[in-house]
Amino acid sequence: MTGVGLALPGALGHPFFLHAVLAGAAIAAASGMIGYFLVLRAQVFTGDALGHAAFTGALAALADGVDLRLGLFAATVVIALLLGALGRSGRADDIAIGSVFAWITGLGAFFLTMYATSGGADNAGAGVRVLFGSIFGLSAKQAVTAAVVAAAVCGAVLAVFRPLLFASVDPAVAAARGVPVRVLGFVFLALVGVTAGEATQAVGSLLLLGLLAAPAGTAQRLTDNPARAFVLSAVLAVADMWGGLAASYALPSMPPSFAVVALATALYAAAFAVGPYRRRTAASRAG
């Protein structure tokens, strides 16, 4: 790690690395905060489904010749809300997600073929960039946009933190107290959608669960205090992001998304040997 540390000051002189560090931190913080509630509400599966939606949305946009991010966010937010509408009381249930799942991924494969065959070698690489992210490829403008969107997600989660916690843990009493439990469920899903779109830009649609679920799972193993676990989840996600970026800079053969998610998973494993969501952390599927 000392070698990585020494390499850093020089690394920050490269604009591409600086952009990745700034956008990555904001994206990771949003993922950690949203992830805390995904784990608490047992909705990690929703995040997984949104990874598929992100892939399809981004490729549909490319195939249509519009900004990739447009398709990305439209798909994740719309699918997130759709999942909520299919499930009861603003929570997406597993059966609803399972039904939407395969169909969306198939559609993504269709757009990928359409886009790849319509252009040259660069087009063919688009699928890989969406699947595994391209955080070192962010322009200054893209990085700022990603950071602003992520900061807005963080602000929104903080604003609804207490009622959302109440509604997640104890919906009947929360409703009796006047918390709009169902509306809040949809607001949360929309935020999950935006975050999934953000995380796709950083670590890719295939690995976004590593950023959404692993830090939150780690934090919940380390403390029973919800406010602390929430903050810790965000801090861990940022640490995973920065650690992964540094490792990837030091070892150029290591893709950043892999390094980020591997670090997140390693911390999770260290915090807790066997857990309910380990099966779904993306690192197990990266190989």
Added chain:
Amino acid sequence: MVCVDDAAVRVGGRPLWSHVRLDIAAGEFAAVLGPNGAGKSTLIKAILGLVPTTAGSIRVLGERPGRLADRVGYLPQRRSFDADLRIRGLDIVRMGWDGDRWGLPRPGAGRAARERIAEVVDLVGASAYAHRPVGQCSGGEQQRLLIAQALVRRPELLLLDEPLDSLDLPNQAAVAALVGRICRTQGVAVVMVAHDANPILAHLDKVIYLAEGGAVAGPPREVITSETLTRLYGTPIEVLRAGDGRLVVVGQPEPPAAHTDRHASSRTEGNRRAVR
């Protein structure tokens, strides 16, 4: 505190109960009794404003139901938390304190919250396990924490749906005494749904007995009698007083063919154990 005037409620398109009248003043302890499926929980939800009335009216603290939600404490029926929920009992109680507020807590608000939470946790006798993850607490321990959650904001009206449900007999008596004490000393009006009136009988000011789509309300000695229940059910019912003062209700009808406006199945077992 609560004024239910000739109210009726429909669930799923069917009339559940009608002509329900009930008046509860500050510091009064009322029990809602009746067989399974009679609509006891629905009555509580109507008082909370979660279920609309189709006739008559309900006033809570002088307003329509749901208006003054933060002055009402509520304990829903049979809740238990996931065994691996990583939230402490203290945090569950804290949700009752400020869980419905938007935004971040004001700096310094934490101390007042912690003091008040420690106070109610102590009041319900949950101090020994309140710092443990709530999913690891026993059903009875969770129930006490949830009562603390309902109490933490010093409500003027307390609605408890079968709070004695998962408690053993000594704990039933202890929680009944606790609620009775809160009701007397702090002037809180209490409405408690119960399957068995005996553990709370000594504390009760009022009983509302729901059955067969109707209701009778009044002091327990007038309601839990052979004549009143016979009139309510429309078949002979006998209330016996055991040597120790416990009431035993016998002869409640098996699910009848005559009363067809409601579904019989859910009533079957409750009829036999409504008021033991």
